[in-house]
Structure formats: structure tokens, C-alpha cells
Amino acid sequence: MAVGKDLEIITIGDELLLGKASDKHLGYLASRLNRFGISVRRSVVVTDEPEAIETEVRASWNRSELVVTTGGLGPTADDCTREAVARVLGRELILDEEAKRDLEAFFRQRGRPMTQNNLRQAYRPEGTELIPNAFGSAPGLWCEVDGRILILLPGPPEELHPMVENEVLPRLRERGRLEEAAPCVEIRTAGVGESLLENRLEPILARYSGLEIGYRAHNAIVDCRLSCRDGKYSREALEEIADECAEALGEDFVGFDGQMLSKIISDRLREREQLMAVAESCTGGQLASCFTDIPGASKTFAGGVVAYSNAAKVQLLGIPECLLRQHGAVSPEAAVAMATAVAEKLSAEYALSITGYAGPGGGDPQNPVGTIHLGLHSPDGVWSRRVNFHGSRATVQNRAVNGALDWLRRELAKTAIANAAK
Amino acid sequence: MAVGKDLEIITIGDELLLGKASDKHLGYLASRLNRFGISVRRSVVVTDEPEAIETEVRASWNRSELVVTTGGLGPTADDCTREAVARVLGRELILDEEAKRDLEAFFRQRGRPMTQNNLRQAYRPEGTELIPNAFGSAPGLWCEVDGRILILLPGPPEELHPMVENEVLPRLRERGRLEEAAPCVEIRTAGVGESLLENRLEPILARYSGLEIGYRAHNAIVDCRLSCRDGKYSREALEEIADECAEALGEDFVGFDGQMLSKIISDRLREREQLMAVAESCTGGQLASCFTDIPGASKTFAGGVVAYSNAAKVQLLGIPECLLRQHGAVSPEAAVAMATAVAEKLSAEYALSITGYAGPGGGDPQNPVGTIHLGLHSPDGVWSRRVNFHGSRATVQNRAVNGALDWLRRELAKTAIANAAK
Secondary structure (H helix, E strand, C coil), X not given: CCXXXXXXXXXXXXXXXXXXXXXXXXXXXXXXXXXXXXXXXXXXXXXXXXXXXXXXXXXXXXXXXEEEEECCCCCCCCCCHHHHHHHHHCCCEEECHHHHHHHHHHHHHCCCCCCHHHHHHHEEECCCEEECCCCCCCCEEEEEECCEEEEEECCCHHHHHHHHHHHHHHHHHHCCCCCCCCCEEEEEEECCCHHHHHHHHHHHHCCCCCCEEEEEEECXXXXXXXXXXXXXXXXXHHHHHHHHHHHHHHHHEEEECCCCHHHHHHHHHXXXXXXXXXXXXXXXXXXXXXXXXXXXXXXXXXXXXXXXXXXXXXXXXXXXXXXXXXXXXXXXXXXXXXXXXXXXXXXXXXXXXXXXXXXXXXXXXXXXXXXXXXXXXXXXXXXXXXXXXXXXXXXXXXXXXXHHHHHHHHHHHHHHHHHHHC | CCCCCEEEEEEECHHHHCCCCCCCHHHHHHHHHHCCCCEEXXXXXXXXXXXXXXXXXXXXXXXXXXXXXXXXXXCCCCCCHHHHHHHHHCCCEEECHHHHHHHHHHHHHHCCCCCHHHHHHHEEECCCEEECCCCCCCCEEEEEECCEEEEEECCCHHHHHHHXXXXXXXXXXXXXXXXXXXXXXXXXXXXXXXXXXXXXXXXXXXXXXXXXXXXXXXCCEEEEEEECCCCCCCHHHHHHHHHHHHHHHHHHEEEECCCCHHHHHHHHHHHHCCCEEEEECCCCCHHHHXXXXXXXXXXXXXXXXXXXXXXXXXXXXXXXXXXXXHHCCCCHHHHHHHHHHHHHHCCCCEEEEEEECCCXXXXXXXXXXXXXXXXXXXXXXXXXXXXXXCCCHHHHHHHHHHHHHHHHHHHHHHHHHHHHHC
């Protein structure tokens, strides 16, 4: 591995170690820097105690050519990354007059008073450079010593992201630290367990020695990642192997490189100039979000109804009250009625519905917690399907959403084949 | 600090360092173990390379009395935590016959074939104990040496969570490792910046020496955490200080201990036996999710409409097409019409609406990306409010949702005061 291509991340913040927030920085930094050949080798979360920060920064700085810290740059008394780094570097903290003026301007622009504690943010260790923060008051810090680089970034993602894009990546590029990443192809599958997938792919992958293979299961989806760091396989070679795997997997194959189920559905529908809609109960808007999170989805996603209460099912969707009374809101009949109703309301060719008990409470003798009824409306008819999931409310919800999406994906693939055969 | 109360977590998985998934284990383990007096001091994510795992486990095991690893216990070739830990402990891996039988039963029950690679999961280092996995094939591992404990947990959350609840916590309790946590109170605020909040609370908090104070800002909400580890302040004493802060903050004070805006709204409405509904465009179901994620919300949350396209606004909500043509779908007029329409459809006293450009694309000259119009319908009338947010699509969406929720929270607080005064 090339020198200086390995990154260590140190994330500062008691709130993560207290379980009050989740670490989003690793995911962002990794996916952003990976494509430029920088690999995150290690990521550590530490308390915001000055000694803890100093210990971790010192260890990483002694070992690694590229270190990034996030957090602890703000104005409050528990922000002390700046001071810890000054000690590791053995440099004095000095007031940066330009940063002071920028800070004053920042507060003036927003019409907010600049309190005294904010001034701490204008200090930097001697011989280092402040990185402007376009979306917040705390500047970042760029420390370069004998070709080794230590970068201090602010904690809030809405400040960190633009700073990385507009300041950090250009500086790394100038210094020749960015290159093309090692080739990697990801094969996404649905409806197959992780070890069964490995067994199905093994006969193919065993023929290619030196291939790096990784599996990841998440909510009824399993990704198989093929990569190669020693140059033996090019991106094109990996793609050919992946194609071979995809063919062997048949309709359990979803797509390459993290393609989302909702994106595949949206693309298929756009090709056909057809619309879809959703009606959901216990997933409360999550199925709809899968589509509204895709840029340009409004061309194929007509809309959705969160029919959590029976009243909403009746008033927004026009489902007969007697149907809900007779069969219950968690039933195949309700799932079918929800899918059909929202499809008709929005003149959509396809519709998905979800109704069930995501837990932790609820459930009835026929439908214990974790029971979900999915509905699918298509130009060919309307069906329901009963599924059962274990786990927390969020797990049941995520699996229900993926189950519904995968059903529609397979349905669209099937009719595409039928159309092609005509 | 008591010996053996500090925990280090080692999370194994290339997928986290590649940015393909986010670490959910730290948050769960921290919040679960914290209430029993166990503090997470450090959490590190490493690659799934055997040497990397071995190095980190060895370092933590030499330093800490309590170490947890997550991941790398599965059946595939890239799962090698078990082997790395055996090397650190200097023990042989042996086949556990009971675990082998359990594995065979697991696959029989699910009607899935048990492939040869699954058998690896029945091995354990000599002198250690397998922890049964009720929701997956990979058992955990419990290693205890001279009062120090190393626990290996599986990666999938739906397997890890029940294993912690049903196996790990009871074992720690038996061994006297669980106690009451240090007292802590969290003051949640909305609509005040982090440093301004510190300034407003400083005159109060400065009077109490030895108090630990931490601030956390997230999507227009700022939490101030008061805690005390040395026994100087009891939980009751912290609550009194927090009450004083809450009073000083007036209506910017939201609640204590991470209370969610949607939960507060839901509670207020339940007291009054009133209903609310939502209609959202660019947040695509996220506003609705805030309510369906609260157990028992169906008593106050009537339902929601994801009116992403103009057609949905017309067909599901009955908004006149001419209104959308004249003023545009992103306008105060549209926000007002959406809130009123969904309130009327669902016979709800209150309704919130969100329409805007969350980005990255979209926007028009009057409404650049990040512009959101919120609508609030109440028994007293209907209003719109224009807000502007910077950042990614997700940031804009989250802030829009919190902005809408906080508006309704303040409105409900106001009318509560007015009612009380009558």
C-alpha cells in the first residue's frame, strides 16, 4: 500500500459515547475519500476530556501520515481539541486576527450577538492554518509537518461536509495526495441469506485467486463486494466477474454498486412512463421516503398516504369501514384495499401497501408482533403477502419496506420479460 | 472512578470503514450500559483483517477490565474475530458439540440447508463460553480471565440487541458489575444557538461548582447536559438546577432528558382529546414518521399525506389546481392550503404542512434551494412561515421537520396558557 494513503479518524464527543447521537462522520469521510484512493484504516471515538484527546491524537499522529479529527472546535468550555493538538505539536496557541474579523462578520451577518466565548475559535497553534467555515462559526485547522497532515474539522455535519468538499479535498489534491481508488464492484442481492449467497457464488469466485471478497447483510439485502488492491484485477475484470455472478443469481440479483431498490423501481417505471403510489400504516412514511429521497422521483412517484388510524384509511383512501371491521386493519384484505385505493386515487399503474404490527406493543392472536401484510397493485391485478420479522420496531419496519420494494422490483422485472417476449 | 466500570468497544467491519454502513452499536451499547454505571471510554472501528483485530483486542484487553467486540463472528471467510481473540488469549479453538447441535437445529427449524462454512460458528477458544444467539446462527463468546471480561457479540443489531438484554446484562449483574449510573439531567431547547444558550445559562450554572456541563446541537435543537460523577449533586439536586434553567429559558425550553418534540405534541393533544394530521412534500413522510414512531400515537395522530407531486396535492388533498398554477407548489399559499386540506379531510384540530426545495436540485428565483414554507392549521386559524436552511438534502429535511414540530409545540403551549387564564 502506498505511503500516506491510510487515514485515521478521531471523533471527539461525549455525546456519542453516551449514546445520545450516532457517528455520521466516519461514513461520510470514508465514502468521500475512498474514491480518491485514501483508505480509512481506523476510526476511534473518544471522550471530550483533554487528556483523552491528546493521547489519541498523539498515537495516531506518530503512526499515520494522515489524521483527521472531528468535533471539539466550538465555542463552549467542553470544546478543547484545539488546545490538545497544540500540546501534541508542541506549539503555542496564537490569536489569528483575520479569523477574529471573520467571526465578527459571521455574527453581524446573522444579526446575532457575538459572545466572548466565541473568540476562542479564532486561535490556532503557531505554524498551522485555519480552514474557513462557510456554514458555522468554528474554523477548521490544517497542520502539516514533514509531509504528514493533521486536519481538524468541526463536528456539525452541515459545517464539516462543505469544508471537506471546498477546502480539504482541493488542498489534498494540490499536494498530490489524491489518486484513483482500488477497483471495487458490489453485487447487491435480495431474498437470499448471507451464507447461502456465499455458497451460491463460491463456485464462480473460487476460480479467481487473489480476489478480495466481503459480504454484508442489512435488512433482507445482502451485498457481496469484490475488490482488488494489488492491481491483479482491473475494474473491467471485476465487472466481468460480477456479471457472471449476477447471471447465476437470476432474479435474486438486484444491481451493482449499492443500487437502491427504490431507484431501480423508479428507473423501470420512468422507462415505461408509468406511475406508482404507496399507502402505509405501521411504517408511517418510510416507504414514501424511499422514493422522495431519489432526485427526480416525482416523475414516477405520485404520492403516498400514511394511513395510521382506521379513520385515515376510510377518509383519505375511501376504504369501506365494514371491511376494516370485519377483517381488521392488519389483514390481507386491508392490504389489498389500501394498495388498490391509493392507485386509483392517484391514477397510478402500481401501488404498494404495508399494514402490520411493527411492535413493541400490539398484535392479535392471528397476527403476533412482527406480522406484516404487504399489498401490491399492478395493471394485472392486486395481491397480498404475509411476512413475519423478528427484532426491534425499526428492524421490522426496515424489513417490511425492503420486502415491499423487492416484491415490486421482481414484478416489474417479470413483466419486462413478458413484454420483451411479445 | 470505580475499577471495571469502564468499557472499550471494538467494532469490526470493513463496511463501516468503507462508508457502506453506519455504526449503530456504539449508540445502543452506550445508552444501554450507561444506566448501569458502565461508561464507554473509547470505541474503535477496525478493518476485518486478522492482524488489525488482534492488535486492537490486545491493546484494549491489556488496558481495560471490560471489552466488547462486535462483528466478525459469521460463517463467511472474512469473519475472523474468533480466531484473533483465541490468539490474544493464547488458547486453542475447540469444537463445541452443543453449539454444533444448536446450529443444526437452527437451520432445520428455518428449513434452510446448513452449509459447511456455518460449522466455524460452533468453535470457541478453550476455557471460554459460547453465548446463545436466539435470532441468528452465530453464537457470541464470553471470556473471563482474572476478573477481566471480554465479550464477543455478533454484528447484526437484531441479533446483538437480544443477546445483550437476555444474556450479557444478566451475567454482568450476577458478577456484581452493574450499579446505578451517575446522575444526569438533560435540558432540551429549540430555537436558540449553542453559544447563545451557554450564555443564557451561564449565570445560573456558574453558581454550582463541580457540575459537569455539556452541550449538543442537532438540527435546530440544542441539549444541555448536567451531570455529576463525584457524588456532590444528587439526581434531585440536578433536577432543581435544571428546573431553574427551564424557567429562565421560557418557551425556548422543550423538555428534560431527550424528550422528543413529537412526543410533547402528542401528549398535549391527548390531554385535550384533540387530533392532528400532516401534509408534506419535500420531506416525503419524515414528518409523519415522527408521530408513528411514538407508541400509542394513533390516539392523536390521524394520518398524513405525502403530496410530492402536484397531482397528489390535487387528488389526495383536493387543493385547487389553479392555486398551484398561480402561486406554485412551493409558496405560502400552498403551505396554507395543504395544512387546511389535510385537517379537514381527517377532521383534525391541528395540522402541519411542509413544502419546499430540500435540494440538491430544484429551486426558483424567489425560492432558492433550502427554502421551505411551513403551514400550521389550528382551531384559531391557519398561517404559513418561510424558513431557509443550509446544508445537504437530509439536513434541510431534518431542520424543516423540527421547525414545523417546534412551531406546533409553541402554539400548543400558548393556547394552554390562554385556556388556563380563562
